Amino acid sequence: MPKITDEQVELVRALIRSVPPGRVTTYGDVADAAGLTNPRQVGWILRTDGADLPWQRVVPASGRPSVANAGRQLELLRAEGVPIVDGRVRLRSCRADLDALMDE
DNA sequence: AGCATGACTGCTT
């Protein structure tokens, strides 16, 4: 049995699904909101059970996706209206507030 | 039990 419970997985999934188009969030923010100690676990969840999620709205704090689908991800984000400069997401401008999303 | 890997982050150069 994994240390990450289904509860946490569902919470992460819900948070990511709560992120509206044109807005993105970071692994660290999701991890903190879901109660995970390490942002890498968010990545692990997305890799295992994130196939049906808007995973493109979750980017590293650096703003530069290191995932294999980075090119496609940036393209999708740009299509959603996310400000991208030189292949880098402007987290300063489009970072979503997960606490506010949960309230909605 | 130990070692290597990974969709990360933050500090230091």
Next chain:
DNA sequence: TAAGCAGCCATGC
């Protein structure tokens, strides 16, 4: 601003 390095935790062999 960019690149390097260490810390972090769950998973797989």
